[in-house]
Amino acid sequence: MAIISRGFHGRRPAPGRDLPPGQYEVHDFPVLSAGPTPRVTHEDWKFTLRTETGTEHTWDWARLMEMPGESPTVDLHCVTKWSKFGTRWEGVSLDLLMEGVETAAEFALVHSYGGYTTDLPLEDLLDGKAWIAHRYDGEELAPEHGGPARLLVPHLYLWKSAKWVRGIDLLLDDEPGFWEGLGYHSYGDPWREQRYQGD
Amino acid sequence: MDTDGTRDQVYEDGNALGGPLSEIFAVDLTAAVGRCAGCGATGPMARLRVYDRAPGLVARCPDCGRVVLRLVRGPDTAWLDLQGASSLAIPLGPPS
Ligand SMILES: [Zn+2]
Numbered sequence: 112m113a114i115i116s117r118g119f120h121g122r123r124p125a126p127g128r129d130l131p132p133g134q135y136e137v138h139d140f141p142v143l144s145a146g147p148t149p150r151v152t153h154e155d156w157k158f159t160l161r162t163e164t165g166t167e168h169t170w171d172w173a174r175l176m177e178m179p180g181e182s183p184t185v186d187l188h189c190v191t192k193w194s195k196f197g198t199r200w201e202g203v204s205l206d207l208l209m210e211g212v213e214t215a216a217e218f219a220l221v222h223s224y225g226g227y228t229t230d231l232p233l234e235d236l237l238d239g240k241a242w243i244a245h246r247y248d249g250e251e252l253a254p255e256h257g258g259p260a261r262l263l264v265p266h267l268y269l270w271k272s273a274k275w276v277r278g279i280d281l282l283l284d285d286e287p288g289f290w291e292g293l294g295y296h297s298y299g300d301p302w303r304e305q306r307y308q309g310d
Numbered sequence: 311m312d313t314d315g316t317r318d319q320v321y322e323d324g325n326a327l328g329g330p331l332s333e334i335f336a337v338d339l340t341a342a343v344g345r346c347a348g349c350g351a352t353g354p355m356a357r358l359r360v361y362d363r364a365p366g367l368v369a370r371c372p373d374c375g376r377v378v379l380r381l382v383r384g385p386d387t388a389w390l391d392l393q394g395a396s397s398l399a400i401p402l403g404p405p406s
Contacts, residue, residue: 144363144364145364145366146375270365290382293382294384294389295382307387
């Protein structure tokens with residue numbers, strides 16, 4: 112007689128996987144949104160890096176697709192307490208996009224179609240830690256998950272991984288984004304449980 | 311959640327603000343008439359589109375889509391942003 116422990120299919124993460132403090136695991140992919148979902152076609156999509164001196168570096172969809180891609184598999188941690196393990200993405204590393212961009216900036220303010228913003232230190236976008244992601248789980252990134260393309264910065268809470276990304280301003284001084292300006296933590300490290308200001 | 315990508319209307323009406331705001335204000339603000347700082351439209355707060363599947367509540371103008379009110383409830387602090395409301399007319403009884 113086969114007896115399968117209920118715990119095997121329960122909410123506990125697989126062995127070897129750690130949940131940051133206060134998080135629980137989900138197997139679906141919850142959709143969070145602070146507004147209507149922007150519908151941006153590949154033809155209309157553009158991504159612009161603007162330096163502190165005003166110099167702009169712009170990619171359209173075709174140019175982004177020509178760049179060498181990477182396929183990161185990462186864990187996601189949302190500040191609303193769900194975590195999702197082993198999500199598979201395809202995208203272009205920010206390291207590649209930043210090649211040839213001259214800047215003394217230490218901060219980044221990320222802008223999205225639809226008006227959302229989020230800020231983080233520039234170094235958290237570099238050294239293989241961030242991507243402009245355009246495919247999820249083997250398919251084109253769906254609009255409700257940020258398609259055509261979203262920022263992916265999985266080592267910080269997911270609100271930093273701006274959906275519908277359209278550009279990044281490189282700044283000498285930090286400027287709070289949409290949630291950072293309303294109580295949320297300016298950095299948002301899930302492992303230090305930096306949810307709110309003062310955490 | 312939706313997988314066909316067609317359901318875009320993930321907001322509720324402004325009455326969803328009632329409970330969370332009653333924790334902060336003694337009067338029912340959903341009955342207040344607000345003026346959108348973006349387009350100037352006026353209407354009851356209950357007419358706003360409230361997006362609450364997010365790290366906070368985001369209430370948008372039904373006419374121009376701009377953010378009128380945002381509310382974040384932390385463990386021991388609430389943060390309220392009314393930048394997008396240029397005025398609020400709040401029905402009250404006679405002054406006591
Ligand atoms: Zn308006």
